[in-house]
Amino acid sequence: MQLQLKRRSSVPLYRQLAGELREQIVSGALAEGYRLPPERELAKRLEVNRTTVLQAYQQLKDEGLIASKVGKGTFVLPQPAPVVAQTIASQASQQPVPADVDFGQERSRSSVQVIRRMPPSNTAEPTVVRPPWSVLFSDYSNRFTYHDIAAANRAQNGKAVIDFATGSPNPADIPDDLLRAVSLEAFASHEFDGQPESPIEGFPELRELLAEHMRARGAHCNARDVMVLSGSEQGIDLCVRAFINPGDCVLVEQSTFFPALQAFRSADARIVGVPMDEYGMRTDLLEGYCARFHPKFIYTIPTFQNPTGSTMPAERRSELIDVARKYQCLVIEDDAYGELWYGPANRKADDNERPIPLKGMENGGYVIYLSTFSKTVTSGLRTGWIVADPHVIGRLAALRRMVDQHTSTSSQRICLELLKEGRIAEHVRTLTDTYRKRRDLTDRALRRHAPQGMHWNVPEGGYYIWATLPEGVRSLDVLDRCRAQGVTFMPGSVFDVDETDDSHIRLNIVHPDTADIERGIRMICESIAQAS
């Protein structure tokens, strides 16, 4: 196994290592079942930190390329078989070309001859010349990291997994009956006959209902300030295209939604993490960061943050807006979880405590607001929305022509029905009752099983508990032990701007079945204790 790392490259060493190994696995140089060197050994050989090897292996596990067996080592998993090998020659012999179609036989024959002149292979299959993928792929896509939780779970060989890792709701919480009812209503209607397309910004009726929905949450806006998106992530991607020149700075919370980091990296933005505490972004430090880095925008998840579960109090929100105004930078408010408020533990929630979006506190256009139906209903509809100044909406709509034109009319029609007559609001009430119970259950389980030195937040809404591991315990070590036992979570490094955080774990407390929470938390806590 040949490996070459460039120490002066701007690409982190672990990504270089993962990239080299990926290439060798995908090309078949490292075959199925190949045992990779133990982490310590490889780290010594390459003269790198052990964490570098750990992170690279983790990356490849997330991609479903390798897997560890406890006590046996780390192995290359089976890869998808190559395309059925068939040249034009073999195809032509199987499917006679209709007599009156000139298939350019002259030329096909010549390319077949080129193939035949190659040395005969051992198999009966004809040789197929393949494109040189690794040089054809862009540098950006070769560097791209990808955490495929589903593939990692599948790599458990079908063993049941208690899944605190996935960022989506428990399938049992998806309101299938409600969705069926509103879908049947939406499609029985003749209202949209002869409207084959939607305007880029979305159907006017839906934009109007979304504006009303936002006003009910405290943010003043009109239909023309709203654009329907194919998920709120698309809004991040569009804002990157609209605002970021290579080298522009983006400020983010030190731990944040990783597809947002990927989107910022895709445009060669300089990403700077602002420190956080249990109340989210440290806005007292923000002015210094703005003065030093002149950010184009500040990307923030102020409410029930992903991954930390933290919520910025009102004073911090005001401070953030003041600084953005003063330094003439925009604020992108990602409010994917904001509607899932269930209140504090230990006492009844008072509706007045419900956090109000930043967008509701600023009206000059500095705040660009994103939200989605993915967390309240289902991500399958791929429908979200953005609220921004009409200038911004116009610009994003122009850019979007090149991407997906508009959100699927079928999804828009379903969302339109969902927003009518308070149906979503009713569903969200049921959902947050359930989530509140799961939060309490998880918190109790953690109190019961957490080893000394571990601590965690108790969120007032959303999906996530963010736990700090005891001194010296590394999240990736714990993850390996947990996966072997059939329980998973997300390690903090995935969300960390600098990808070095190894002392936190993110638990999605709404994803596992309620009946599995106690057992899952016990298993995680035991693994932490063992790794201490």
Added chain:
Amino acid sequence: MQLQLKRRSSVPLYRQLAGELREQIVSGALAEGYRLPPERELAKRLEVNRTTVLQAYQQLKDEGLIASKVGKGTFVLPQPAPVVAQTIASQASQQPVPADVDFGQERSRSSVQVIRRMPPSNTAEPTVVRPPWSVLFSDYSNRFTYHDIAAANRAQNGKAVIDFATGSPNPADIPDDLLRAVSLEAFASHEFDGQPESPIEGFPELRELLAEHMRARGAHCNARDVMVLSGSEQGIDLCVRAFINPGDCVLVEQSTFFPALQAFRSADARIVGVPMDEYGMRTDLLEGYCARFHPKFIYTIPTFQNPTGSTMPAERRSELIDVARKYQCLVIEDDAYGELWYGPANRKADDNERPIPLKGMENGGYVIYLSTFSKTVTSGLRTGWIVADPHVIGRLAALRRMVDQHTSTSSQRICLELLKEGRIAEHVRTLTDTYRKRRDLTDRALRRHAPQGMHWNVPEGGYYIWATLPEGVRSLDVLDRCRAQGVTFMPGSVFDVDETDDSHIRLNIVHPDTADIERGIRMICESIAQAS
């Protein structure tokens, strides 16, 4: 009106001019009703070609910012009103903050004071500080050109328009009843209960049916070679991210689908147009272009091309594949119109003449195939697909996590039903019968009314007739006359790699009502004659 053009910039002069004027219109510096200088006068003043001014004005007309009145000049149209001006101060006074929520009043008050310290304005509305949009937008988005046909049509002040411009089907041809029936079937089913999301690549059943659909068209592939897309345009965008480094070359047909050009430009690709004739790309020249420019890929629409309506014969297809293999570059085959084959004029179509995709003639992975339901059913579903080597599918899926995750499950379920039991195939047969009639009708109308020196292709499928204007007649001149009369088309410059083609027009012959075709063509031909 102050205008400054940079003659050494890589941005074409007409785009600089459009950008400067746009900025002044959007900012309000040029108010509603402002009469822009006549083209010749402005061209003289700026010392530029008259075409530069014509193109800039055309761009702004397409964006709905200005409009011409025949004999009266070109005027600034009314702009959307700014957001309702409201500061935190005025909001706070209208909506008392609940007593037990600390809203950071201390800080809000200080920001209100900042506002109050500003000089009093003449209006009663409080001053709102607004972001400096033009410096916040990215260079890329400031340069971005956008042809909004719908806005241009709306700018006709509600006058009925015979629309040969739009790239979509006639709303009356959308199979509303079929869509309603399959949608109701899809959503009555419990089959997808508890499947809140789709895999990134699409539902396995749909990928399987699409692979079958492709095999029926002569392209061998399996479900794992197929990814469901949110429209085929998304496939172009994903391929750009996956393959293009800044400065990489992309070869395209000299006149091509303009959102593809925009996608290539977004990644700073070097776009080189290969000359075309009535049989599409001149593949005899291709080897020279590959040797000279080392393209990363060749983007082609080989069948019923947009905008020229041309179809590459089988020999050219083979030659294209051979050159791509020899020069180790990929081919992106955009087959959006390929299923809409209705055969030659003047004789019955023989099913053996139906063009076979490039993907069916190559099996090593060099051809990446894109298609869509937008042209055969409706673009509202935003569903297309890509067929490629599993390596490519894997890479695109990883990148797509950052964009829209997967295609709307509701659209996928509808398409699944559409593909079952040959429903789409049946609809396409009806559709192509209608299109054949419209093609014949348009061709006859052109023969009757076309002025001397005008000629056009007679397509065997798809949407477009591509007409060459008589010597010296400029498409933008004709467009202005036509719009004034209530008929539109697309000028060739929009599709031209170098944006200089002013001698062609694209007619979408399937969009206008059948009853309007004769009259529309007569009006266009008369305008051409007048402009001669």
